[in-house]
Amino acid sequence: MAEETFVLEFPSSYKWLNMIDLMCTEITAGMDFGRNALNEISISVIEACTNALEHGNKCCPDRSVMVVFRRLEDRIVIEVTDCGEGFDFADYLQHIPDPSDIHKKRGRGIFIMKAMMDTLKYEKVEKGGMKVILKKMTDRGGEEGDE
Amino acid sequence: MAEETFVLEFPSSYKWLNMIDLMCTEITAGMDFGRNALNEISISVIEACTNALEHGNKCCPDRSVMVVFRRLEDRIVIEVTDCGEGFDFADYLQHIPDPSDIHKKRGRGIFIMKAMMDTLKYEKVEKGGMKVILKKMTDRGGEEGDE
Amino acid sequence: MKYKVREDGNVTIIDLSGKLMGGYDADVFRDLVHELIEKGRKKIVVNLAGIKWINSTGVGILITGYTTLRKNKGDLKLLNVSKKIESILYVTKLNLIFECFDDEHEATGSYTRG
Amino acid sequence: MKYKVREDGNVTIIDLSGKLMGGYDADVFRDLVHELIEKGRKKIVVNLAGIKWINSTGVGILITGYTTLRKNKGDLKLLNVSKKIESILYVTKLNLIFECFDDEHEATGSYTRG
Ligand SMILES: Nc1ncnc2c1ncn2[C@@H]1O[C@H](COP(=O)(O)OP(=O)(O)O)[C@@H](O)[C@H]1O
Numbered sequence: 001m002a003e004e005t006f007v008l009e010f011p012s013s014y015k016w017l018n019m020i021d022l023m024c025t026e027i028t029a030g031m032d033f034g035r036n037a038l039n040e041i042s043i044s045v046i047e048a049c050t051n052a053l054e055h056g057n058k059c060c061p062d063r064s065v066m067v068v069f070r071r072l073e074d075r076i077v078i079e080v081t082d083c084g085e086g087f088d089f090a091d092y093l094q095h096i097p098d099p100s101d102i103h104k105k106r107g108r109g110i111f112i113m114k115a116m117m118d119t120l121k122y123e124k125v126e127k128g129g130m131k132v133i134l135k136k137m138t139d140r141g142g143e144e145g146d147e
Numbered sequence: 148m149a150e151e152t153f154v155l156e157f158p159s160s161y162k163w164l165n166m167i168d169l170m171c172t173e174i175t176a177g178m179d180f181g182r183n184a185l186n187e188i189s190i191s192v193i194e195a196c197t198n199a200l201e202h203g204n205k206c207c208p209d210r211s212v213m214v215v216f217r218r219l220e221d222r223i224v225i226e227v228t229d230c231g232e233g234f235d236f237a238d239y240l241q242h243i244p245d246p247s248d249i250h251k252k253r254g255r256g257i258f259i260m261k262a263m264m265d266t267l268k269y270e271k272v273e274k275g276g277m278k279v280i281l282k283k284m285t286d287r288g289g290e291e292g293d294e
Numbered sequence: 295m296k297y298k299v300r301e302d303g304n305v306t307i308i309d310l311s312g313k314l315m316g317g318y319d320a321d322v323f324r325d326l327v328h329e330l331i332e333k334g335r336k337k338i339v340v341n342l343a344g345i346k347w348i349n350s351t352g353v354g355i356l357i358t359g360y361t362t363l364r365k366n367k368g369d370l371k372l373l374n375v376s377k378k379i380e381s382i383l384y385v386t387k388l389n390l391i392f393e394c395f396d397d398e399h400e401a402t403g404s405y406t407r408g
Numbered sequence: 409m410k411y412k413v414r415e416d417g418n419v420t421i422i423d424l425s426g427k428l429m430g431g432y433d434a435d436v437f438r439d440l441v442h443e444l445i446e447k448g449r450k451k452i453v454v455n456l457a458g459i460k461w462i463n464s465t466g467v468g469i470l471i472t473g474y475t476t477l478r479k480n481k482g483d484l485k486l487l488n489v490s491k492k493i494e495s496i497l498y499v500t501k502l503n504l505i506f507e508c509f510d511d512e513h514e515a516t517g518s519y520t521r522g
Pocket residue numbers: 051052055056082084085086087092106107108109110111130464465
């Protein structure tokens with residue numbers, strides 16, 4: 001089976017995150033993922049979309065978040081793009097704060113995505129915003145040939 | 148509240164229709180539609196997508212169907228675009244076959260959309276495919292100012 | 295679409311589940327109806343309780359089953375029609391064709407009474 | 409997020425429902441915790457059974473409630489943690505902080521025993 005691609009654009013409001021969750025569940029259904037892995041994908045997509053609409057698009061309802069799902073035999077790849085200013089991800093990824101620090105209200109999203117997915121990558125898009133690329137191999141897909 | 152726009156592209160397979168249904172339900176939730184109207188919108192979107200993937204894209208999985216939802220205060224507008232050859236909709240719309248004819252297996256989709264939505268319009272898109280535009284006014288929106 | 299076939303006296307109940315729509319489902323349902331007719335089981339109740347959803351093509355599958363059975367002196371009645379299916383039947387006026395029931399005993403009973 | 413507050417002896421149960429995430433929910437939950445502390449009700453069980461979903465910000469809301477209560481000699485324990493929430497707590501090691509229960513009596517009982 002070739003790649004199956006899904007594109008979704010939605011306005012920057014928290015209230016649509018449930019829809020992303022439902023969509024993610026439908027797309028990953030039937031893939032070679034266990035129940036835990038499916039949860040991890042869905043949690044990560046929500047974290048990525050939350051960051052995109054919140055930090056990227058500043059919750060501005062006429063800016064939209066774009067999510068691309070690429071469903072392949074051996075993996076799922078998810079790209080979430082916003083139209084914000086971007087941030088210094090290289091620096092951040094090197095110094096991700098301790099997520100178990102109980103005095104921090106926030107700052108666990110990127111850590112969670114990194115822990116739950118096989119690959120987490122950031123890119124700056126031409127128009128200025130961020131694109132985060134998440135990848136997870138299926139149980140059959142194994143760990144090989146990444147990056 | 149301004150217009151909220153959602154775009155979805157998905158591969159031409161029946162198995163994704165349930166996802167469209169869920170998405171449609173999430174988007175129309177909280178609008179001024181009764182339970183019947185919500186059902187009618189969801190049925191019509193499914194009919195439009197079925198035609199797009201089946202007659203338009205000939206179920207070819209690397210052709211995608213594009214669905215745009217425009218959520219406004221007083222109405223929902225849904226556009227479904229395929230990349231097929233199109234058809235003679237003007238002629239068809241003038242001679243829609245009797246849907247109660249029990250000897251017909253098929254041919255009820257367009258009738259249903261027309262009966263359930265306030266407006267049904269077809270357009271040919273540049274690249275060749277069809278775009279069907281469905282509109283339904285909310286209970287508050289009333290019937291005025293159509294077309 | 296998935297199905298299970300049960301018998302209640304001389305009435306046959308087909309429990310459908312999943313999605314009922316064109317293509318493959320049409321062939322499966324047609325073959326099933328023909329098989330039942332050959333076995334002489336022509337009093338059919340189609341239970342739609344497990345149908346997650348249906349489109350106009352799915353309704354077409356049911357109407358084709360109906361006409362086949364009627365030609366063979368049988369009948370096809372519907373059980374547990376959801377609001378969505380009901381509104382498709384209603385606008386297409388196929389509600390005037392199908393006998394619909396909410397209760398299985400009433401559905402099967404309608405055959406023995408008839 | 410919606411909530412209901414119930415009392416079982418000197419333990420207060422907060423039934424949360426809907427979506428637990430940043431912004432508004434954080435303010436609502438913080439105010440609720442402060443209100444309960446002022447009333448002297450510092451033994452809290454947060455029932456997450458009705459939470460449709462949560463993200464890392466939602467977990468942050470709970471941890472802020474926890475630290476506030478601990479500073480005030482109270483505690484916050486979790487009831488009915490779904491698999492999804494559990495895996496967020498697990499990767500962030502916050503499972504080591506929160507006491508989690510599947511049974512309401514055990515959750516409230518853990519306070520009277522302690
Ligand atoms: N799409 C984005 N655009 C701009 N900044 C971002 C984006 N995603 C993450 N960030 C920055 O990275 C920080 C850490 O993100 P994260 O770990 O998800 O925690 P949180 O969102 O709770 O702050 C954010 O506070 C923000 O400054």
